[in-house]
Amino acid sequence: MKKYSAFxxxxxxxxNHFGWEKAWKKNNLKKKYKVVIVGAGGxxxxxxxxxxxxxxxxxxxxxxxxxxxxxxxxxxxxxxxxNYLQEESAAIYEKSRSLxxxxxxxxxxxxxxxxxxxxxxxxxxxxLRAMKRTYYANRLFGVDTEMVSPARxxxxxxxxxxxxxxxxxxxxxxxxRGGTARHDAxxxxxxxxxxxxxxxxxxxxxxxxxxxxxxxxNSVETTKGTINCEKMCFVxxxxxxxxxELCGFRLPVESVALQALVSEPIKPVMHCVxxxxxxxxxxxxxxxxxMVIGGGADGYNNYTQRxxxxxxxxxxxxxxxxxxxxxxxxxxxxWGGIVDMTGxxxxxxxxxxxxxxxxxxxxxxxxxxxxxxxxxxxAELIANGEPGELAAPFSLERFxxxxxxxESVAAAVAH
Amino acid sequence: xxxxxxxxxxxxxxxxxxxxxxxxHLKRVGPGSSDQNFYAYLFERKNPxxxxxxxxxxxxxxxxxxxxxxxxxxxxVFGTYSAQEIKPPKKILDAIKKKLPNGKNVK
Numbered sequence: 001m002k003k004y005s006a007f008x009x010x011x012x013x014x015x016n017h018f019g020w021e022k023a024w025k026k027n028n029l030k031k032k033y034k035v036v037i038v039g040a041g042g043x044x045x046x047x048x049x050x051x052x053x054x055x056x057x058x059x060x061x062x063x064x065x066x067x068x069x070x071x072x073x074x075x076x077x078x079x080x081x082x083n084y085l086q087e088e089s090a091a092i093y094e095k096s097r098s099l100x101x102x103x104x105x106x107x108x109x110x111x112x113x114x115x116x117x118x119x120x121x122x123x124x125x126x127x128l129r130a131m132k133r134t135y136y137a138n139r140l141f142g143v144d145t146e147m148v149s150p151a152r153x154x155x156x157x158x159x160x161x162x163x164x165x166x167x168x169x170x171x172x173x174x175x176x177r178g179g180t181a182r183h184d185a186x187x188x189x190x191x192x193x194x195x196x197x198x199x200x201x202x203x204x205x206x207x208x209x210x211x212x213x214x215x216x217x218n219s220v221e222t223t224k225g226t227i228n229c230e231k232m233c234f235v236x237x238x239x240x241x242x243x244x245e246l247c248g249f250r251l252p253v254e255s256v257a258l259q260a261l262v263s264e265p266i267k268p269v270m271h272c273v274x275x276x277x278x279x280x281x282x283x284x285x286x287x288x289x290x291m292v293i294g295g296g297a298d299g300y301n302n303y304t305q306r307x308x309x310x311x312x313x314x315x316x317x318x319x320x321x322x323x324x325x326x327x328x329x330x331x332x333x334x335w336g337g338i339v340d341m342t343g344x345x346x347x348x349x350x351x352x353x354x355x356x357x358x359x360x361x362x363x364x365x366x367x368x369x370x371x372x373x374x375x376x377x378x379a380e381l382i383a384n385g386e387p388g389e390l391a392a393p394f395s396l397e398r399f400x401x402x403x404x405x406x407e408s409v410a411a412a413v414a415h
Numbered sequence: 416x417x418x419x420x421x422x423x424x425x426x427x428x429x430x431x432x433x434x435x436x437x438x439x440h441l442k443r444v445g446p447g448s449s450d451q452n453f454y455a456y457l458f459e460r461k462n463p464x465x466x467x468x469x470x471x472x473x474x475x476x477x478x479x480x481x482x483x484x485x486x487x488x489x490x491x492v493f494g495t496y497s498a499q500e501i502k503p504p505k506k507i508l509d510a511i512k513k514k515l516p517n518g519k520n521v522k
Contacts, residue, residue, distance in 0.1 A: 250461075252454075301462060301463075303464045304490055309416055310431050
Protein backbone atom coordinates (compact mmCIF):
# COMPACT_ATOMS: atom_id res chain seq x y z
CA MET A 1 0.00 0.00 0.00
CA LYS A 2 1.37 3.38 -1.00
CA LYS A 3 1.43 5.82 1.88
CA TYR A 4 -0.54 9.01 1.30
CA SER A 5 1.60 12.04 2.06
CA ALA A 6 2.51 15.44 0.70
CA PHE A 7 5.51 13.84 -1.00
CA UNK A 8 3.47 11.14 -2.71
CA UNK A 9 1.05 13.82 -3.87
CA UNK A 10 3.86 15.84 -5.42
CA UNK A 11 5.39 12.71 -6.94
CA UNK A 12 2.11 11.61 -8.50
CA UNK A 13 1.35 15.08 -9.83
CA UNK A 14 4.33 14.66 -12.21
CA UNK A 15 2.53 11.59 -13.48
CA ASN A 16 -0.82 13.38 -13.99
CA HIS A 17 -2.12 11.33 -11.05
CA PHE A 18 -2.31 8.16 -13.11
CA GLY A 19 0.01 6.30 -10.75
CA TRP A 20 -2.32 5.94 -7.77
CA GLU A 21 -3.30 2.41 -6.93
CA LYS A 22 -6.86 1.47 -5.97
CA ALA A 23 -7.53 2.13 -2.28
CA TRP A 24 -8.78 -1.43 -1.74
CA LYS A 25 -8.57 -4.61 -3.79
CA LYS A 26 -11.50 -6.43 -5.34
CA ASN A 27 -10.63 -10.02 -4.54
CA ASN A 28 -12.47 -13.22 -5.30
CA LEU A 29 -14.19 -15.10 -2.54
CA LYS A 30 -12.11 -17.89 -0.98
CA LYS A 31 -13.60 -21.15 0.24
CA LYS A 32 -12.71 -20.70 3.88
CA TYR A 33 -12.13 -17.93 6.37
CA LYS A 34 -11.65 -17.80 10.10
CA VAL A 35 -14.19 -14.99 10.47
CA VAL A 36 -16.91 -13.83 8.09
CA ILE A 37 -18.32 -10.38 8.71
CA VAL A 38 -21.59 -9.65 6.95
CA GLY A 39 -22.02 -6.00 6.06
CA ALA A 40 -19.34 -3.68 4.69
CA GLY A 41 -20.57 -0.52 6.32
CA GLY A 42 -18.66 1.49 8.87
CA UNK A 43 -19.30 -0.88 11.78
CA UNK A 44 -18.47 -4.04 9.82
CA UNK A 45 -15.25 -2.63 8.37
CA UNK A 46 -14.21 -1.21 11.75
CA UNK A 47 -14.83 -4.63 13.31
CA UNK A 48 -12.54 -6.25 10.72
CA UNK A 49 -9.94 -3.53 11.29
CA UNK A 50 -9.77 -3.96 15.08
CA UNK A 51 -9.82 -7.76 14.70
CA UNK A 52 -6.66 -7.40 12.66
CA UNK A 53 -5.09 -4.64 14.70
CA UNK A 54 -5.85 -5.70 18.28
CA UNK A 55 -6.03 -9.47 17.86
CA UNK A 56 -4.01 -10.24 14.75
CA UNK A 57 -6.96 -12.05 13.13
CA UNK A 58 -6.64 -11.23 9.45
CA UNK A 59 -8.10 -14.33 7.80
CA UNK A 60 -11.35 -12.43 7.44
CA UNK A 61 -13.91 -11.76 4.72
CA UNK A 62 -16.23 -8.77 4.81
CA UNK A 63 -19.16 -9.58 2.53
CA UNK A 64 -21.71 -7.03 1.42
CA UNK A 65 -24.99 -7.33 -0.44
CA UNK A 66 -24.72 -3.91 -2.08
CA UNK A 67 -21.60 -1.82 -2.24
CA UNK A 68 -19.09 -0.68 0.36
CA UNK A 69 -20.49 2.02 2.64
CA UNK A 70 -23.69 2.17 0.60
CA UNK A 71 -26.17 1.81 3.45
CA UNK A 72 -26.56 4.04 6.45
CA UNK A 73 -22.82 4.79 6.47
CA UNK A 74 -23.42 6.89 3.38
CA UNK A 75 -26.76 8.27 4.52
CA UNK A 76 -26.25 9.85 7.93
CA UNK A 77 -25.67 13.40 9.14
CA UNK A 78 -22.13 12.55 10.38
CA UNK A 79 -22.51 13.88 13.92
CA UNK A 80 -20.03 12.64 16.51
CA UNK A 81 -20.67 13.19 20.21
CA UNK A 82 -20.57 11.24 23.45
CA ASN A 83 -22.65 13.27 25.92
CA TYR A 84 -24.88 10.36 26.90
CA LEU A 85 -26.66 9.98 30.20
CA GLN A 86 -26.03 6.34 31.00
CA GLU A 87 -22.59 5.20 32.03
CA GLU A 88 -22.51 2.23 29.63
CA SER A 89 -23.37 4.43 26.65
CA ALA A 90 -20.94 7.17 27.64
CA ALA A 91 -18.17 4.56 27.86
CA ILE A 92 -18.58 3.20 24.34
CA TYR A 93 -19.39 6.51 22.65
CA GLU A 94 -16.50 8.29 24.40
CA LYS A 95 -14.15 5.49 23.38
CA SER A 96 -15.42 5.96 19.86
CA ARG A 97 -15.03 9.73 19.90
CA SER A 98 -11.48 9.47 21.21
CA LEU A 99 -10.61 6.92 18.49
CA UNK A 100 -12.02 9.31 15.87
CA UNK A 101 -9.55 11.97 17.04
CA UNK A 102 -6.57 9.98 15.79
CA UNK A 103 -8.26 7.98 13.06
CA UNK A 104 -6.89 9.95 10.10
CA UNK A 105 -3.29 9.48 11.28
CA UNK A 106 -3.86 5.88 12.21
CA UNK A 107 -5.43 4.89 8.90
CA UNK A 108 -3.29 7.26 6.82
CA UNK A 109 -6.58 8.34 5.29
CA UNK A 110 -8.16 11.73 5.86
CA UNK A 111 -11.54 11.10 7.50
CA UNK A 112 -11.90 14.88 7.97
CA UNK A 113 -12.77 14.61 11.63
CA UNK A 114 -13.71 18.12 12.65
CA UNK A 115 -14.18 18.59 16.41
CA UNK A 116 -16.23 21.71 15.93
CA UNK A 117 -18.43 21.18 18.97
CA UNK A 118 -21.97 19.93 19.47
CA UNK A 119 -24.62 22.11 21.08
CA UNK A 120 -27.79 20.52 22.42
CA UNK A 121 -30.50 23.09 22.95
CA UNK A 122 -32.77 23.24 25.98
CA UNK A 123 -36.09 24.63 24.85
CA UNK A 124 -38.34 23.69 27.76
CA UNK A 125 -37.83 23.80 31.52
CA UNK A 126 -37.91 20.01 31.58
CA UNK A 127 -35.29 19.71 28.93
CA LEU A 128 -33.07 22.20 30.77
CA ARG A 129 -33.35 20.07 33.90
CA ALA A 130 -32.70 16.85 31.95
CA MET A 131 -29.65 18.33 30.24
CA LYS A 132 -28.25 19.50 33.56
CA ARG A 133 -28.60 15.95 34.78
CA THR A 134 -26.76 14.71 31.69
CA TYR A 135 -24.09 17.35 32.30
CA TYR A 136 -23.53 16.12 35.88
CA ALA A 137 -23.47 12.51 34.67
CA ASN A 138 -20.93 13.45 31.99
CA ARG A 139 -18.72 15.18 34.56
CA LEU A 140 -18.78 12.17 36.82
CA PHE A 141 -17.81 10.00 33.90
CA GLY A 142 -15.10 12.30 32.58
CA VAL A 143 -16.89 13.33 29.37
CA ASP A 144 -16.03 16.94 28.73
CA THR A 145 -19.30 18.95 28.52
CA GLU A 146 -20.58 22.23 29.92
CA MET A 147 -23.86 24.12 30.27
CA VAL A 148 -24.05 27.42 28.44
CA SER A 149 -26.42 30.34 28.97
CA PRO A 150 -28.69 31.72 26.23
CA ALA A 151 -26.59 34.88 26.01
CA ARG A 152 -23.40 32.91 25.40
CA UNK A 153 -25.21 30.69 22.93
CA UNK A 154 -26.26 33.75 20.93
CA UNK A 155 -22.62 34.84 20.89
CA UNK A 156 -21.46 31.45 19.67
CA UNK A 157 -24.24 30.92 17.14
CA UNK A 158 -25.39 34.33 15.92
CA UNK A 159 -28.02 32.92 13.54
CA UNK A 160 -30.01 31.40 16.38
CA UNK A 161 -33.25 32.95 17.61
CA UNK A 162 -33.21 32.61 21.39
CA UNK A 163 -36.51 34.37 22.11
CA UNK A 164 -38.94 31.79 20.85
CA UNK A 165 -41.84 32.60 21.07
CA UNK A 166 -42.92 29.00 21.24
CA UNK A 167 -39.64 27.32 22.12
CA UNK A 168 -37.28 29.93 23.59
CA UNK A 169 -33.69 28.85 24.24
CA UNK A 170 -33.19 28.41 27.96
CA UNK A 171 -29.67 27.05 27.80
CA UNK A 172 -27.58 24.43 26.10
CA UNK A 173 -25.37 21.44 26.71
CA UNK A 174 -22.11 22.04 24.89
CA UNK A 175 -19.65 19.29 24.03
CA UNK A 176 -16.61 21.09 22.57
CA ARG A 177 -14.90 17.86 21.49
CA GLY A 178 -17.86 16.57 19.48
CA GLY A 179 -18.16 17.36 15.81
CA THR A 180 -18.44 15.76 12.41
CA ALA A 181 -16.39 13.61 10.05
CA ARG A 182 -16.58 12.63 6.40
CA HIS A 183 -18.78 9.53 6.52
CA ASP A 184 -17.65 7.89 3.27
CA ALA A 185 -14.01 8.44 4.14
CA UNK A 186 -14.44 6.52 7.39
CA UNK A 187 -15.62 3.46 5.44
CA UNK A 188 -13.01 3.93 2.71
CA UNK A 189 -10.18 4.45 5.22
CA UNK A 190 -11.00 1.26 7.12
CA UNK A 191 -11.45 -0.64 3.85
CA UNK A 192 -8.04 0.47 2.61
CA UNK A 193 -6.36 -0.54 5.86
CA UNK A 194 -7.89 -4.02 6.05
CA UNK A 195 -7.49 -4.70 2.34
CA UNK A 196 -3.78 -4.02 2.80
CA UNK A 197 -3.67 -6.86 5.36
CA UNK A 198 -5.27 -9.26 2.91
CA UNK A 199 -8.80 -9.09 4.29
CA UNK A 200 -11.20 -9.75 1.41
CA UNK A 201 -13.98 -7.22 0.86
CA UNK A 202 -16.58 -8.88 -1.36
CA UNK A 203 -19.35 -6.68 -2.74
CA UNK A 204 -22.60 -7.82 -4.39
CA UNK A 205 -22.54 -10.91 -2.22
CA UNK A 206 -25.79 -11.53 -0.37
CA UNK A 207 -26.20 -14.09 2.39
CA UNK A 208 -28.98 -16.50 1.46
CA UNK A 209 -28.63 -19.05 4.21
CA UNK A 210 -26.45 -20.67 6.84
CA UNK A 211 -25.62 -24.34 7.32
CA UNK A 212 -26.09 -25.33 10.91
CA UNK A 213 -24.88 -28.35 12.78
CA UNK A 214 -26.80 -28.44 16.03
CA UNK A 215 -26.14 -25.08 17.64
CA UNK A 216 -23.20 -24.06 15.47
CA UNK A 217 -22.86 -22.91 11.92
CA ASN A 218 -20.12 -24.31 9.75
CA SER A 219 -20.73 -22.40 6.54
CA VAL A 220 -22.55 -19.46 5.07
CA GLU A 221 -24.43 -19.69 1.76
CA THR A 222 -24.09 -16.58 -0.37
CA THR A 223 -25.01 -15.56 -3.89
CA LYS A 224 -21.31 -16.02 -4.74
CA GLY A 225 -20.99 -19.48 -3.23
CA THR A 226 -20.50 -21.25 0.07
CA ILE A 227 -18.01 -19.94 2.62
CA ASN A 228 -16.75 -22.14 5.43
CA CYS A 229 -16.03 -20.19 8.56
CA GLU A 230 -15.26 -20.62 12.23
CA LYS A 231 -17.15 -17.52 13.30
CA MET A 232 -19.64 -15.18 11.71
CA CYS A 233 -20.74 -11.74 12.78
CA PHE A 234 -23.48 -9.78 11.14
CA VAL A 235 -23.43 -6.02 11.18
CA UNK A 236 -26.25 -5.12 8.85
CA UNK A 237 -28.30 -2.40 10.60
CA UNK A 238 -31.77 -2.26 9.07
CA UNK A 239 -31.56 -5.80 7.66
CA UNK A 240 -30.66 -7.44 10.99
CA UNK A 241 -34.08 -9.06 11.41
CA UNK A 242 -33.83 -10.70 7.98
CA UNK A 243 -30.42 -12.22 8.69
CA UNK A 244 -31.48 -13.31 12.16
CA GLU A 245 -34.45 -15.10 10.61
CA LEU A 246 -32.10 -16.90 8.19
CA CYS A 247 -30.05 -18.01 11.19
CA GLY A 248 -33.13 -19.17 13.08
CA PHE A 249 -33.69 -16.63 15.81
CA ARG A 250 -35.29 -13.24 16.31
CA LEU A 251 -33.91 -9.92 17.46
CA PRO A 252 -35.65 -7.24 19.53
CA VAL A 253 -35.34 -4.67 16.75
CA GLU A 254 -37.69 -3.03 14.26
CA SER A 255 -36.65 -1.37 11.03
CA VAL A 256 -37.89 2.12 10.29
CA ALA A 257 -36.92 4.90 7.90
CA LEU A 258 -34.90 7.89 9.02
CA GLN A 259 -34.49 10.85 6.71
CA ALA A 260 -32.09 13.69 6.24
CA LEU A 261 -31.75 16.58 3.81
CA VAL A 262 -29.28 19.22 2.75
CA SER A 263 -29.83 22.76 1.56
CA GLU A 264 -28.09 24.54 -1.26
CA PRO A 265 -24.54 25.56 -0.28
CA ILE A 266 -24.14 28.96 1.37
CA LYS A 267 -21.29 30.90 2.99
CA PRO A 268 -20.25 29.80 6.50
CA VAL A 269 -22.96 30.75 9.00
CA MET A 270 -22.65 28.20 11.78
CA HIS A 271 -19.44 26.63 13.02
CA CYS A 272 -20.86 23.88 15.22
CA VAL A 273 -23.52 21.16 15.26
CA UNK A 274 -26.84 22.16 16.83
CA UNK A 275 -29.37 19.62 18.06
CA UNK A 276 -32.87 20.65 19.06
CA UNK A 277 -34.37 17.59 20.71
CA UNK A 278 -37.70 19.05 21.77
CA UNK A 279 -38.65 20.02 18.25
CA UNK A 280 -36.93 17.03 16.59
CA UNK A 281 -34.35 18.63 14.40
CA UNK A 282 -30.62 18.96 14.13
CA UNK A 283 -28.43 20.94 11.83
CA UNK A 284 -24.81 21.50 10.93
CA UNK A 285 -23.00 23.09 8.02
CA UNK A 286 -20.90 20.87 5.81
CA UNK A 287 -17.51 21.92 4.53
CA UNK A 288 -19.15 22.53 1.16
CA UNK A 289 -21.53 25.01 2.83
CA UNK A 290 -24.71 22.96 2.71
CA MET A 291 -26.88 23.02 5.80
CA VAL A 292 -27.20 19.33 6.77
CA ILE A 293 -30.52 18.69 8.49
CA GLY A 294 -31.83 15.59 10.21
CA GLY A 295 -35.02 14.88 12.03
CA GLY A 296 -37.15 12.19 13.57
CA ALA A 297 -37.61 8.63 12.37
CA ASP A 298 -40.90 7.35 10.99
CA GLY A 299 -43.02 5.29 13.32
CA TYR A 300 -43.78 2.28 11.16
CA ASN A 301 -41.85 -0.69 9.77
CA ASN A 302 -40.26 0.15 6.47
CA TYR A 303 -37.54 -1.23 4.19
CA THR A 304 -37.86 1.18 1.28
CA GLN A 305 -35.15 3.75 2.15
CA ARG A 306 -37.78 6.41 1.61
CA UNK A 307 -39.52 8.28 4.39
CA UNK A 308 -42.68 10.26 4.92
CA UNK A 309 -43.05 13.78 3.59
CA UNK A 310 -44.62 15.09 6.77
CA UNK A 311 -41.57 14.20 8.83
CA UNK A 312 -39.36 16.39 6.66
CA UNK A 313 -41.96 19.14 6.92
CA UNK A 314 -42.12 18.82 10.71
CA UNK A 315 -38.35 18.96 11.03
CA UNK A 316 -37.97 21.98 8.79
CA UNK A 317 -40.93 23.78 10.35
CA UNK A 318 -39.42 23.35 13.79
CA UNK A 319 -35.94 24.44 12.75
CA UNK A 320 -37.28 27.57 11.04
CA UNK A 321 -38.54 28.81 14.41
CA UNK A 322 -35.08 28.49 15.92
CA UNK A 323 -33.16 29.51 12.77
CA UNK A 324 -35.52 31.92 10.93
CA UNK A 325 -33.02 32.58 8.15
CA UNK A 326 -33.18 29.02 6.78
CA UNK A 327 -36.75 29.65 5.58
CA UNK A 328 -35.25 31.16 2.42
CA UNK A 329 -32.89 28.29 1.66
CA UNK A 330 -33.73 25.81 -1.04
CA UNK A 331 -33.51 22.11 -0.42
CA UNK A 332 -30.92 20.36 -2.54
CA UNK A 333 -31.31 16.68 -1.69
CA UNK A 334 -33.30 14.48 0.62
CA TRP A 335 -32.73 10.80 1.36
CA GLY A 336 -33.66 8.04 3.77
CA GLY A 337 -32.00 5.08 5.41
CA ILE A 338 -33.36 2.05 7.23
CA VAL A 339 -32.41 2.03 10.90
CA ASP A 340 -32.91 -0.80 13.37
CA MET A 341 -34.49 0.47 16.56
CA THR A 342 -34.33 -1.31 19.89
CA GLY A 343 -36.77 -0.72 22.72
CA UNK A 344 -34.30 1.18 24.87
CA UNK A 345 -32.62 2.96 21.94
CA UNK A 346 -29.29 1.37 22.85
CA UNK A 347 -27.35 -0.94 20.55
CA UNK A 348 -26.85 -4.70 20.71
CA UNK A 349 -23.31 -6.12 20.62
CA UNK A 350 -23.85 -9.66 21.63
CA UNK A 351 -23.54 -13.38 21.38
CA UNK A 352 -26.62 -15.01 19.90
CA UNK A 353 -28.54 -18.25 20.45
CA UNK A 354 -26.19 -19.76 17.82
CA UNK A 355 -22.79 -20.44 19.38
CA UNK A 356 -20.49 -18.99 16.73
CA UNK A 357 -22.67 -16.19 15.40
CA UNK A 358 -22.26 -12.72 16.84
CA UNK A 359 -24.38 -9.69 16.20
CA UNK A 360 -23.81 -5.97 16.18
CA UNK A 361 -27.03 -4.06 15.53
CA UNK A 362 -29.64 -1.78 17.01
CA UNK A 363 -27.70 1.46 16.63
CA UNK A 364 -30.95 3.04 15.54
CA UNK A 365 -30.60 6.66 14.57
CA UNK A 366 -27.11 7.18 15.95
CA UNK A 367 -24.63 4.67 14.65
CA UNK A 368 -22.15 6.82 12.78
CA UNK A 369 -20.60 8.37 15.87
CA UNK A 370 -20.02 4.92 17.30
CA UNK A 371 -18.19 3.30 14.38
CA UNK A 372 -14.66 3.00 15.86
CA UNK A 373 -15.83 2.13 19.38
CA UNK A 374 -18.36 -0.36 18.10
CA UNK A 375 -15.76 -2.03 15.90
CA UNK A 376 -13.34 -2.15 18.83
CA UNK A 377 -15.90 -3.78 21.13
CA UNK A 378 -17.23 -6.20 18.50
CA ALA A 379 -13.72 -7.32 17.55
CA GLU A 380 -13.07 -8.10 21.20
CA LEU A 381 -16.29 -10.12 21.37
CA ILE A 382 -15.49 -12.12 18.23
CA ALA A 383 -11.85 -12.77 19.10
CA ASN A 384 -12.43 -13.86 22.72
CA GLY A 385 -15.89 -15.33 22.29
CA GLU A 386 -16.90 -13.28 25.29
CA PRO A 387 -17.69 -9.57 25.43
CA GLY A 388 -15.19 -7.19 26.96
CA GLU A 389 -16.03 -4.34 29.29
CA LEU A 390 -17.38 -2.08 26.55
CA ALA A 391 -19.71 -4.61 24.94
CA ALA A 392 -20.89 -6.55 27.99
CA PRO A 393 -23.75 -4.21 28.98
CA PHE A 394 -25.13 -4.31 25.42
CA SER A 395 -25.91 -8.03 25.32
CA LEU A 396 -29.20 -9.44 24.06
CA GLU A 397 -29.84 -10.79 27.56
CA ARG A 398 -30.50 -7.32 28.90
CA PHE A 399 -34.01 -7.33 27.46
CA UNK A 400 -34.88 -10.57 29.18
CA UNK A 401 -33.35 -9.41 32.44
CA UNK A 402 -34.96 -5.97 32.31
CA UNK A 403 -31.51 -4.40 32.45
CA UNK A 404 -32.26 -1.66 29.92
CA UNK A 405 -29.75 1.02 29.03
CA UNK A 406 -32.45 3.57 28.62
CA GLU A 407 -31.37 6.26 26.22
CA SER A 408 -34.81 6.73 24.72
CA VAL A 409 -35.69 9.17 27.46
CA ALA A 410 -32.22 10.63 27.71
CA ALA A 411 -31.47 11.02 24.03
CA ALA A 412 -34.98 11.11 22.62
CA VAL A 413 -35.00 11.45 18.86
CA ALA A 414 -31.84 13.30 18.11
CA HIS A 415 -29.19 10.68 18.58
CA UNK B 416 -47.56 9.02 1.61
CA UNK B 417 -49.39 5.99 2.93
CA UNK B 418 -53.15 5.97 2.37
CA UNK B 419 -55.61 3.56 3.97
CA UNK B 420 -59.39 3.24 4.03
CA UNK B 421 -60.40 3.47 7.68
CA UNK B 422 -62.76 0.50 8.13
CA UNK B 423 -64.84 2.45 10.64
CA UNK B 424 -65.14 5.84 8.92
CA UNK B 425 -65.02 4.15 5.50
CA UNK B 426 -63.11 7.11 4.07
CA UNK B 427 -59.62 7.40 2.70
CA UNK B 428 -57.21 8.54 5.37
CA UNK B 429 -53.56 9.40 5.03
CA UNK B 430 -50.53 9.05 7.25
CA UNK B 431 -50.81 12.51 8.76
CA UNK B 432 -54.05 11.64 10.56
CA UNK B 433 -52.91 8.22 11.71
CA UNK B 434 -50.57 6.88 14.36
CA UNK B 435 -48.76 3.58 13.75
CA UNK B 436 -49.14 0.92 16.43
CA UNK B 437 -46.76 -1.84 15.34
CA UNK B 438 -47.24 -5.52 14.66
CA UNK B 439 -50.79 -6.88 14.89
CA HIS B 440 -52.19 -10.17 16.21
CA LEU B 441 -49.69 -10.50 19.03
CA LYS B 442 -50.62 -13.14 21.51
CA ARG B 443 -50.47 -11.64 24.94
CA VAL B 444 -48.76 -13.69 27.60
CA GLY B 445 -49.29 -12.91 31.19
CA PRO B 446 -48.34 -13.97 34.69
CA GLY B 447 -47.20 -17.56 34.82
CA SER B 448 -45.55 -17.52 31.40
CA SER B 449 -41.90 -18.39 31.02
CA ASP B 450 -39.34 -15.59 30.90
CA GLN B 451 -38.57 -16.48 27.30
CA ASN B 452 -42.20 -16.16 26.23
CA PHE B 453 -42.68 -12.92 28.07
CA TYR B 454 -39.52 -11.50 26.48
CA ALA B 455 -40.70 -12.62 23.06
CA TYR B 456 -44.10 -11.02 23.63
CA LEU B 457 -42.55 -7.74 24.71
CA PHE B 458 -39.67 -7.38 22.28
CA GLU B 459 -39.29 -9.97 19.53
CA ARG B 460 -41.16 -8.64 16.54
CA LYS B 461 -41.28 -10.28 13.10
CA ASN B 462 -40.09 -7.08 11.43
CA PRO B 463 -40.40 -8.71 7.97
CA UNK B 464 -39.25 -7.30 4.67
CA UNK B 465 -42.52 -8.10 2.99
CA UNK B 466 -46.09 -8.54 4.18
CA UNK B 467 -46.71 -6.99 7.56
CA UNK B 468 -49.96 -7.07 9.49
CA UNK B 469 -50.07 -4.03 11.69
CA UNK B 470 -52.20 -1.81 13.86
CA UNK B 471 -52.98 1.84 13.17
CA UNK B 472 -54.90 4.41 15.19
CA UNK B 473 -57.18 6.80 13.34
CA UNK B 474 -56.10 9.51 15.73
CA UNK B 475 -57.39 12.62 13.95
CA UNK B 476 -60.56 10.86 12.84
CA UNK B 477 -62.78 8.39 14.59
CA UNK B 478 -60.10 7.70 17.21
CA UNK B 479 -60.38 3.94 16.72
CA UNK B 480 -57.74 1.29 16.11
CA UNK B 481 -57.82 -0.84 13.00
CA UNK B 482 -55.66 -3.39 11.18
CA UNK B 483 -53.72 -2.97 7.93
CA UNK B 484 -51.97 -5.50 5.68
CA UNK B 485 -49.05 -3.73 4.06
CA UNK B 486 -45.83 -4.68 2.30
CA UNK B 487 -42.83 -3.05 3.97
CA UNK B 488 -40.71 -3.42 0.83
CA UNK B 489 -43.08 -1.98 -1.77
CA UNK B 490 -45.46 -0.02 0.52
CA UNK B 491 -48.37 -1.71 -1.24
CA VAL B 492 -51.49 -1.84 0.93
CA PHE B 493 -53.58 -5.03 0.70
CA GLY B 494 -56.51 -3.76 2.69
CA THR B 495 -57.71 -2.76 6.13
CA TYR B 496 -59.92 -4.59 8.59
CA SER B 497 -61.44 -4.20 12.01
CA ALA B 498 -59.31 -4.25 15.15
CA GLN B 499 -61.66 -6.91 16.52
CA GLU B 500 -60.54 -9.52 13.97
CA ILE B 501 -58.10 -11.89 15.64
CA LYS B 502 -56.57 -12.95 12.33
CA PRO B 503 -56.48 -11.46 8.83
CA PRO B 504 -59.75 -12.06 6.92
CA LYS B 505 -59.81 -14.30 3.85
CA LYS B 506 -60.37 -11.39 1.48
CA ILE B 507 -57.04 -9.87 2.45
CA LEU B 508 -55.16 -13.16 2.42
CA ASP B 509 -56.54 -13.77 -1.09
CA ALA B 510 -55.35 -10.34 -2.24
CA ILE B 511 -51.87 -11.14 -0.92
CA LYS B 512 -51.92 -14.59 -2.49
CA LYS B 513 -52.88 -13.12 -5.85
CA LYS B 514 -49.88 -10.81 -5.68
CA LEU B 515 -47.46 -13.43 -4.34
CA PRO B 516 -48.66 -16.79 -5.63
CA ASN B 517 -45.77 -18.77 -4.15
CA GLY B 518 -46.69 -17.55 -0.71
CA LYS B 519 -43.25 -16.14 -0.09
CA ASN B 520 -42.44 -12.66 1.11
CA VAL B 521 -40.98 -10.33 -1.47
CA LYS B 522 -37.24 -10.00 -1.34
